[in-house]
Amino acid sequence: MKLSEQKQLDILNAAEQLFYVHGAEHTSMDNIAKAANVSKRTVYNHFETKEVLFYAIIERMKCSLEGTEAVAYNPSQSIKLQLMRIAEKEVQLLTSDKFLIGAKIAFVQMLQQPDLAKQLSGSKVGCHVYLEDFLSAACQDKQLVIDDFTLAVQQFVYQLKSHIFYPKLYGFDIPSAQQERYLIEQTVDLFLARYQAR
Numbered sequence: 001m002k003l004s005e006q007k008q009l010d011i012l013n014a015a016e017q018l019f020y021v022h023g024a025e026h027t028s029m030d031n032i033a034k035a036a037n038v039s040k041r042t043v044y045n046h047f048e049t050k051e052v053l054f055y056a057i058i059e060r061m062k063c064s065l066e067g068t069e070a071v072a073y074n075p076s077q078s079i080k081l082q083l084m085r086i087a088e089k090e091v092q093l094l095t096s097d098k099f100l101i102g103a104k105i106a107f108v109q110m111l112q113q114p115d116l117a118k119q120l121s122g123s124k125v126g127c128h129v130y131l132e133d134f135l136s137a138a139c140q141d142k143q144l145v146i147d148d149f150t151l152a153v154q155q156f157v158y159q160l161k162s163h164i165f166y167p168k169l170y171g172f173d174i175p176s177a178q179q180e181r182y183l184i185e186q187t188v189d190l191f192l193a194r195y196q197a198r
Helices: 003-022 029-036 040-046 050-065 079-094 097-110 114-121 131-140 149-170 177-195
Strands: none
Touching (some): 003 029, 003 097, 029 040, 029 050, 079 131, 079 177, 149 177
């Protein structure tokens, strides 16, 4: 790795940590330069504004979360078992340090930049990438009956987010591993109560 590339990486790492702890609004380019052990001019050579640096961090985080391994519908397996596996993988992603750090940095900034929320809402990570296809295949196999796949995916994921992800993000009522398992099963049971074919 070239020296300039290493410095750029050091700047990104330092800014990410400072944005996570203090928020982008309360982090100056001077703070970032000091934490990265580079000059302020070097920071500006790589990132002309703090906003450009912020978006570079968000883009890097999005790229690191991409490449989710899709779960394909298997007609020979129980639909509940398959949805449990998908929910477990989603919770693993939502509670990973990488995802939580990225979410905290982005959420604080979205309060001040509504356009950022629109930009990030179009990004698909985790089971959002493949769940519509999975549900469609399950419907074709007459295991589920769903009219609005987009809504069904949101209901599935947001249930997990509200009970497991947000408590971890904000640091309140954090569920134990046993509680997480219970919440995952309740999410799947609720989903099946609504959409399973009778």
